[in-house]
Amino acid sequence: xxxxxxxxxxxxxxxxxxxxxxxxxxxxxxxxxxxxxxxxxxxxxxxxxxxxxxxxxxxxxxxxxxxxxxxxxxxxxxxxxxxxxxxxxxxxxxxxxxxxxxxxxxxxxxxxxxxxxxxxxxxxxxxxxxxxxxxxxxxxxxxxxxxxxxxxxxxxxxxxxxxxxxxxxxxxxxxxxxxxxxxxxxxxxxxxxxxxxxxxxxxxxxxxxxxxxxxxxxxxxxxxxxx
Amino acid sequence: xxxxxxxxxxxxxxxxxxxxxxxxxxxxxxxxxxxxxxxxxxxxxxxxxxxxxxxxxxxxxxxxxxxxxxxxxxxxxxxxxxxxxxxxxxxxxxxxxxxxxxxxxxxxxxxxxxxxxxxxxxxxxxxxxxxxxxxxxxxxxxxxxxxxxxxxxxxxxxxxxxxxxxxxxxxxxxxxxxxxxxxxxxxxxxxxxxxxxxxxxxxxxxxxxxxxxxxxxxxxxxxxxxx
DNA sequence: ATTTTCGTAATGTGATCACATATCTCATAT
DNA sequence: ATATGAGATATGTGATCACATTACGAAAAT
Numbered sequence: 001x002x003x004x005x006x007x008x009x010x011x012x013x014x015x016x017x018x019x020x021x022x023x024x025x026x027x028x029x030x031x032x033x034x035x036x037x038x039x040x041x042x043x044x045x046x047x048x049x050x051x052x053x054x055x056x057x058x059x060x061x062x063x064x065x066x067x068x069x070x071x072x073x074x075x076x077x078x079x080x081x082x083x084x085x086x087x088x089x090x091x092x093x094x095x096x097x098x099x100x101x102x103x104x105x106x107x108x109x110x111x112x113x114x115x116x117x118x119x120x121x122x123x124x125x126x127x128x129x130x131x132x133x134x135x136x137x138x139x140x141x142x143x144x145x146x147x148x149x150x151x152x153x154x155x156x157x158x159x160x161x162x163x164x165x166x167x168x169x170x171x172x173x174x175x176x177x178x179x180x181x182x183x184x185x186x187x188x189x190x191x192x193x194x195x196x197x198x199x200x201x202x203x204x205x206x207x208x209x210x211x212x213x214x215x216x217x218x219x220x221x222x223x224x225x226x227x
Numbered sequence: 228x229x230x231x232x233x234x235x236x237x238x239x240x241x242x243x244x245x246x247x248x249x250x251x252x253x254x255x256x257x258x259x260x261x262x263x264x265x266x267x268x269x270x271x272x273x274x275x276x277x278x279x280x281x282x283x284x285x286x287x288x289x290x291x292x293x294x295x296x297x298x299x300x301x302x303x304x305x306x307x308x309x310x311x312x313x314x315x316x317x318x319x320x321x322x323x324x325x326x327x328x329x330x331x332x333x334x335x336x337x338x339x340x341x342x343x344x345x346x347x348x349x350x351x352x353x354x355x356x357x358x359x360x361x362x363x364x365x366x367x368x369x370x371x372x373x374x375x376x377x378x379x380x381x382x383x384x385x386x387x388x389x390x391x392x393x394x395x396x397x398x399x400x401x402x403x404x405x406x407x408x409x410x411x412x413x414x415x416x417x418x419x420x421x422x423x424x425x426x427x428x429x430x431x432x433x434x435x436x437x438x439x440x441x442x443x444x445x446x447x448x449x450x451x452x453x454x
Numbered sequence: 455a456t457t458t459t460c461g462t463a464a465t466g467t468g469a470t471c472a473c474a475t476a477t478c479t480c481a482t483a484t
Numbered sequence: 485a486t487a488t489g490a491g492a493t494a495t496g497t498g499a500t501c502a503c504a505t506t507a508c509g510a511a512a513a514t
Binding site for chain 1: 497498499500504505506507
Binding site: 228266 | 467468469470474475476477
């Protein structure tokens with residue numbers, strides 16, 4: 001049942017149901033999930049190991065939040081790893097995979113048109129995951145999913161930007177085309193574009209948010225919640 | 228105190244003090260470390276999340292072991308990630324770092340000459356870690372260290388191969404030279420060589436071990452320990 | 455009105471216990 | 485001698501409890 005809690009939290013993270021820095025308590029989560037605190041503790045330790053949550057040393061548990069430098073690191077690592085997976089996927093792709101990837105692309109387009117951010121986030125990860133599974137390199141995919149876990153909460157902030165969703169769909173279209181053409185270099189390039197675009201958009205949004213916050217709340221009071 | 232247990236196990240893993248597939252029990256570890264089973268459980272769950280241990284679903288806990296395909300994945304991921312870190316390290320390197328890296332190189336050479344495998348493994352990771360810290364990309368370094376955790380136990384098998392140790396030192400010499408020259412492409416190439424060489428050697432040793440095992444013990448009895 | 459201080463409530467941590475289940479051992483049958 | 489089966493042991497899991505520490509909030513002093 002620890003796994004059940006783990007899945008729930010992991011899925012919630014990727015779907016953007018947690019805000020960066022949001023505070024949680026083990027007991028509340030346990031009650032919400034109808035279990036004892038113990039499985040929640042173990043699941044949280046596991047997610048802490050993956051960097052998704054932070055046990056702030058002292059009686060404080062919160063959703064992890066990434067600074068600018070960390071976002072840059074994640075972006076670089078994703079470009080390296082997902083680029084590799086995209087190449088392999090293009091090389092190993094068979095006609096059976098074509099339909100599934102096309103179908104996922106369609107669902108992604110639908111979510112983008114409906115501007116349903118949670119659905120878009122979820123489908124986006126499913127789209128990429130399905131592609132990378134074709135590469136048949138589960139260890140690398142695991143590392144990549146760990147990074148997704150970290151940026152999941154951040155992407156909620158990008159949500160309201162409908163323009164980014166459509167721009168992102170262009171990159172996804174290029175990924176799809178490259179895969180259907182079995183063009184490995186093009187697949188890597190398209191995935192790189194997608195990641196870089198998302199990172200740029202996120203960086204812009206965070207900058208703006210930081211500015212607004214510094215104007216609205218120039219100094220922090222004692223009991224202020226970090227986010 | 229969970230962290231204490233975690234560090235102990237993690238260090239032991241990297242130093243090659245655990246054999247792939249080796250079976251463990253929570254209670255034994257707790258007794259050996261002088262704590263209750265609880266911290267051990269949490270530390271193990273954390274290490275399971277990183278793939279270092281396997282909770283075989285059912286009352287079975289063992290050190291993770293990698294098959295050939297997984298070793299290939301880890302190799303590819305390491306080339307991608309550590310190559311990136313090596314480039315950044317060469318770019319950001321200052322004269323202060325030169326001495327430290329040189330010193331670590333000296334200790335590595337000493338361990339190689341003494342054919343002290345545990346010391347060599349440990350110093351090898353310290354050498355690479357120190358270099359990658361210069362890259363100032365802790366998220367990427369974290370992912371890389373996770374991979375080290377997985378291959379740590381495997382490298383014990385390579386231990387007896389003194390020839391590999393000296394060959395590996397040539398690659399390390401090239402890494403050192405590239406860094407001192409602030410030559411990013413050369414640093415990446417040298418690190419790639421190092422990783423590929425180690426992977427090849429490991430692959431050879433595992434092939435040979437598999438063959439010997441299939442000859443020596445053609446069929447497995449009921450109570451046999453997998454390794 | 456702001457800052458400081460102190461008391462209370464809450465939270466993570468560790469320990470112990472009970473339980474379901476798989477594993478191991480030994481006896482038995484072939 | 486080997487294979488099979490049943491009893492006993494051991495192991496991971498979950499729950500509950502006690503505790504140290506910390507964060508929170510109200511009250512008081514400036």
